[in-house]
Amino acid sequence: MSVLGIQNLRACIGHDKEILKGLCLDLPQGEVHAIMGPNGSGKSTLAKAIAGHDDYEVTDGSVLMDDTSILGMEPDEIARMGLFLAFQYPMELPGVSIANFIRAALQARLGEGERIDASNYYKDLYEKMDELGIDRQFTSRSVNEGFSGGEKKRCEILQMAMLQPRYCILDETDSGLDIDALRIVAQGVNAMRGSDRGILVITHYQRLLEYIVPDRVHVMWDGRIVRSGDKALAVELEEKGYDWVKAELVA
Amino acid sequence: MIQAKEIEVDRDAGNFHYDTTYEYDAGVGLSEDVVRYVSGIKEENDWIRDFRLKSLGIFDKKPLPTHWATKDLENIHFDKIRYYLAKGQRPSRTWEEVPDDIKNTFERLGIPEQERKFLAGVEAQFDSEAAYSRMKEDLEKQGVLFVGSTEGLKEHPEIFRKWFGKVIPSNDNKFSALNGAVFSGGSFIYVPPGVKLAQPLQAYFRINAENFGQFERTLIIADEGAEVTYMEGCTAPKFETTTLHSAVVELVALKGAKIQYITVQNWSNNVFNLVTKRGLAEEEAEIKWIDCNIGSRLTMKYPGVILKGRKARGEVLSIALANDGQHQDTGAKMIHAADETTSNVIAKSISIGKGRSSYRGLIHMPKRLKGCRNNTECDALLINSNSRTDTYPAIAVRGDANSVQHEASVSKVSAEQIFYMRQRGMNEAEAMSLSVNGFVNDLVRQFPMEYSVELKRLIDLEMEGSVG
Numbered sequence: 001m002s003v004l005g006i007q008n009l010r011a012c013i014g015h016d017k018e019i020l021k022g023l024c025l026d027l028p029q030g031e032v033h034a035i036m037g038p039n040g041s042g043k044s045t046l047a048k049a050i051a052g053h054d055d056y057e058v059t060d061g062s063v064l065m066d067d068t069s070i071l072g073m074e075p076d077e078i079a080r081m082g083l084f085l086a087f088q089y090p091m092e093l094p095g096v097s098i099a100n101f102i103r104a105a106l107q108a109r110l111g112e113g114e115r116i117d118a119s120n121y122y123k124d125l126y127e128k129m130d131e132l133g134i135d136r137q138f139t140s141r142s143v144n145e146g147f148s149g150g151e152k153k154r155c156e157i158l159q160m161a162m163l164q165p166r167y168c169i170l171d172e173t174d175s176g177l178d179i180d181a182l183r184i185v186a187q188g189v190n191a192m193r194g195s196d197r198g199i200l201v202i203t204h205y206q207r208l209l210e211y212i213v214p215d216r217v218h219v220m221w222d223g224r225i226v227r228s229g230d231k232a233l234a235v236e237l238e239e240k241g242y243d244w245v246k247a248e249l250v251a
Numbered sequence: 252m253i254q255a256k257e258i259e260v261d262r263d264a265g266n267f268h269y270d271t272t273y274e275y276d277a278g279v280g281l282s283e284d285v286v287r288y289v290s291g292i293k294e295e296n297d298w299i300r301d302f303r304l305k306s307l308g309i310f311d312k313k314p315l316p317t318h319w320a321t322k323d324l325e326n327i328h329f330d331k332i333r334y335y336l337a338k339g340q341r342p343s344r345t346w347e348e349v350p351d352d353i354k355n356t357f358e359r360l361g362i363p364e365q366e367r368k369f370l371a372g373v374e375a376q377f378d379s380e381a382a383y384s385r386m387k388e389d390l391e392k393q394g395v396l397f398v399g400s401t402e403g404l405k406e407h408p409e410i411f412r413k414w415f416g417k418v419i420p421s422n423d424n425k426f427s428a429l430n431g432a433v434f435s436g437g438s439f440i441y442v443p444p445g446v447k448l449a450q451p452l453q454a455y456f457r458i459n460a461e462n463f464g465q466f467e468r469t470l471i472i473a474d475e476g477a478e479v480t481y482m483e484g485c486t487a488p489k490f491e492t493t494t495l496h497s498a499v500v501e502l503v504a505l506k507g508a509k510i511q512y513i514t515v516q517n518w519s520n521n522v523f524n525l526v527t528k529r530g531l532a533e534e535e536a537e538i539k540w541i542d543c544n545i546g547s548r549l550t551m552k553y554p555g556v557i558l559k560g561r562k563a564r565g566e567v568l569s570i571a572l573a574n575d576g577q578h579q580d581t582g583a584k585m586i587h588a589a590d591e592t593t594s595n596v597i598a599k600s601i602s603i604g605k606g607r608s609s610y611r612g613l614i615h616m617p618k619r620l621k622g623c624r625n626n627t628e629c630d631a632l633l634i635n636s637n638s639r640t641d642t643y644p645a646i647a648v649r650g651d652a653n654s655v656q657h658e659a660s661v662s663k664v665s666a667e668q669i670f671y672m673r674q675r676g677m678n679e680a681e682a683m684s685l686s687v688n689g690f691v692n693d694l695v696r697q698f699p700m701e702y703s704v705e706l707k708r709l710i711d712l713e714m715e716g717s718v719g
Contacts, residue, residue, distance in 0.1 A: 051674055075673040076682075084674075091671040094662070095689025104685055105675040142689070159675060 002029040002066055004050075004083075004167045004198055009061035011049045019045040021223035022061070027198040029166060034201045034209055036234060037220030038242045043202045044088060046220075047171045051085045052078045065167065080109055082166035086156040086173050092144040098155065099125065099139035102162050109163075128161045132188050149176030150185075157188040168192070168199045174208040186211030206238035219245055277335035277433075283307065286432050289335045293401045293435075296408070306421035306431025313425040316551075319611075319643075321578060323549050327523055332495055334433040334466070350519075390448075396441040397452060400468045403439025410441050414472055418501035418531045418557070426525040430466050430499040437467030437498065442477040442508075451480035451513070451699065469500040473508035473536075480511040482702070495523050496547075502530030504538050506560065511539045513702060517546040517709065520577060524550040529584070532592075534560030541698055542569040544579050545709055553611055555584030558592035558623075565594040568698075570691050572710065573606030573638075574717055582611035582643075583627075587653075591622040598629045599691050602638035603683075603717050609641040612657075618649035629659045632690045634683055662690075684714040 004027040011020040019042045027033050037043050049056040050063055052075035063071050070078050093101065102125065107116055126136055132154050144152050153173055160168055170189065174182055189212050193199065201212055209217070209231065217234045219227040221242075226249060227233065237245070277285045286307050290300040315324050390397055396407060403411045421431035440452060473479050483500075496518060504510045510530060518524050524547040530538035540554035556565030571579035585594035600608035614625045625648075631640035640661060648655045664686045672682035687710050688695075695703045 053670055074678070075670060076676055076678045079674050079676040087671065087674075091665075091668045093668060093672070093686065093689060095692040096685055101672075101675070101685070104677055104681065108676040108678070108681060163675065 002166075002196075002198075003027060003064075004066075004200075005062075005064040006046075006050070007062045007064075009046075009049070009063065010059045011045060011056045012059055013045065013056055015057070018059070019056075019223055020049060023220075023224050025200075025218060025225055027167065027200050029198045030195040031215040032193060032199045032201065032212060033216045033218060034203060034212075034214040034234060035218045035220050035225075036203060036206070036237055039204070041220045042223045043220055044171055047085055047169045047202060050078075050169065051075055051083060076108070079165075084160050084163055084165035084168045086153075086160060086168065086170040088172040088175060090144045090152045090156055092142070092147075094142055094145055096143050097140050098143055098158075101143045102159055105159070105163060125162065128158055131191065132158055132161070133184050134158060150178065150181030153177060153181065153185050154188070157185055161188065161192060166197055168197065169202065170200070171202045172204060173201070174203055174205065182208065183211060206234045209234045221245055221249060277333060279333055280330045281307070281310075281332070281334055281429075281432070285334055289433055289435065292335070293405075295401070295405065298412070299404055302416065302421070303432050303434075306428045309422045310425060310428035310432055313422070313428055315425060320551065321549065321580065323578065324523075324525075327495055329429075332465075335435060393446050393448075394443040395446060395448070396439065398439050400434060400437045400439055400470070403470070407439070407441070410472065411439055411470060414501065414503050415470055416501075418503060419499050419527050419529050423527060426497045427499050427527045430468060430497050430527070434466045434468035434499065437469040437500075438471070438481070439469070440471040440479065440481065442471075442473045442479045444474040444505075445476045446474075447476075447478040448480070451482050451511075453482045465496050467498045469498070470503075471501070471510060471512070472503045473505065473510050475505045476507045477505075478509040480513065480699070482699075483512070483514040494521055494548075496525070497523075498526045498528075500526070500528040502528075502538055504530060504532045504536035504563075506534045507536060508533070509537045509539075511541065512554075513541040513699065515543040515545065515702060515706060515709070516550065516552075520546060520548050520574075522547045524548075524552065526550075526552045528552065528554040530554075530556045530565070532556055532558050532560065532563035532565055534589075535562045536560060537564040537566075539566040540568070540583075541702075542567065542581070543706060544569070544571045544581055545713060547577065547579075549578045549580065551580045553582040553584050553613070555586065555613075556594065557586045557588060558594065559588050560592075561589045562591045562593075563589060564592070567596045567598070568694055569596075569598045570694060570706070571598070571600040571608050571610075572687070572713060573600070573602045573608040574713055575604040575606055577606045579606075579608045580611065581609070582613070584613040585615065585625055587614075587616040587620060587623045587625070590620050592620075593624045594626075596625070596627040596629070597694055598627075599632070599694055600630075600640060601632045601634065601687050601690065602640050603634045603713075604638065607639040607641075609643065612642075612644045612646070614644075614646045614648065614655060616648040616653045616655070621652040623653040625653075625655045627655075627657045629657075630690070631659075631661045632664065632687065633661065634664045634686070680711075680714045680717070683717070684711045687714065 006023060006025045009020050009023040010018060012018050023046060035043055045056060049058060052073055058071055062069060065081055103116055103121060129136055134154055144155060173185060177185060201214060214231055217229055217231060218225045219237060226245060277288050283304060286303045290303055419427050421428045442448060471481055502510050502512060516524060532538045538556045542554050544550045554567050558565050565585050567583035569581055571581045573579040579600060583596040596612060598610050600610060602608045610629050612627055616623050629642055633640060642659050644657055646655055646657060669682045672685060688707055695706060
């Protein structure tokens, strides 16, 4: 089955501090899901734990990508299997140009002895940059170095578009974006919606979901998904605030 | 396979020093007898033999560098080293004795089968003879001399004697004295006035039995207005069973001449690499050292330029990569000795795992001079928390009619940067390689194309080896 399936996931940071407390979520290809939740509910931990970051220790549960367990795999293995994480805080890579970085990422997906065709690569790259409104001169700039918040996020979406992953997790992609940048980034994500791709949008605010309309919305609280619904849930949440969820949980 | 004994070498055409009938071995340890033995084999003139003996005396008297240098130097056992060994042409080693990691590296660097055996010291390299002969013919037409040290001193003393041992006298340091006593191999080059060589000269094309020896001696003289680029060796690993390499390289750029000297040092990691390199730049002359150190156990090397003439320029661009078990102690010396001289030093070091790199810089500008400028940039990259890097700049600038600029930085490849790259699909080695290449990128862009490509491949290989 073409789905990113998360069952009863428990994960700690360090040895004792449990952040994910039995989280369940199915992200099928062809759908866009959103996770909303207050700060500290474990949204970013979820993204990094799935991507194989070794700061997080998974103590229970399973994560299956199209029926293959990815827990315990190396981060690059998981990435090559088709998982893409758009970072909340993309790292700066001094001296590494965008063109070389994306080329190296594509090269890593090829077999021994296979080479990227340079002219096709640049054609593809420029096309996608044009779509995202990124100046072509950016190819020679170091990845994320000295970029504005909007430039960083656009650069993440560019990488996503070039790598064509099967599952995408966008971690707080809207943070630090003004309305114009938000619109361009959302356009880029919408252009990638398709039957062969599942997209998980993690966000704090409902605003992003006006531009990327989700098929499902999940509310995360204290390491678990506590409510799921359609896009109306996001609006309701925005109106009533997270205290509403909290009150319901306690009740 | 070609056997050394069946090869007839036309000395006039190829200048190879292959001699297949003798077996030479100076034995273990260093003494006057050993020095006389080496000098005798080479049928040297008295003045050269005297130079060697005098150097030996200096070597015996000089202590090892104290205080500042690493204690690892004490692990060199001078009495257990063979200072001259030439078994006719041929090394006695077999291909089976060459370690697997060296063989793999040849494979990955795409070095042709025949050359691998040569580089590993298993067999002589005769294939390049034809190429060299052609090149030599072209050079001869322009009056360029490109010969071995023995031949240079013997057959062209009127040119080489004047400068031999003048830029780096034997008493400069203990290892230059050692080289003075037992030197063998290396290149002697003279480029006549106004001759500008379009193609770089490479030691690779002047290979002979001695060329990759332990104590090579190189002297390059660019006469007025001449230009030459010299590339030392090649970037393949040089597998050595011996442990001490101590070369002396002297450059002389006369008025308006330009010399560029390029090294990518990739000795196997059991080698002590203690090399003295210095150039003398006359009026409006320019000397540029491009020095990359990737191999060896301990390298101590501080290429320098004496800026002797007005408006002379000196430059050192250096990259040092210290992996586990390695110490790259490198740097630069700029001695300003005339008005309006300028120097530029850009040094980048990378320390991985327990690897250690040190930068030592010396900038000397006496008070009497005017209009001198130096720019020094010194950047270190640490990968992994055990790494160590030190910077020891010594800037002696007097007077206020000169300007000096020094910038140093230390940066780290963080675990988060590595994770970011791995999330894009690169494995750990590829991620580290990308970081390192990014770090040296702006410097490498100034290197000749083929060297920057090979350097990148070498960095990739080193990173692969450093990830467990």
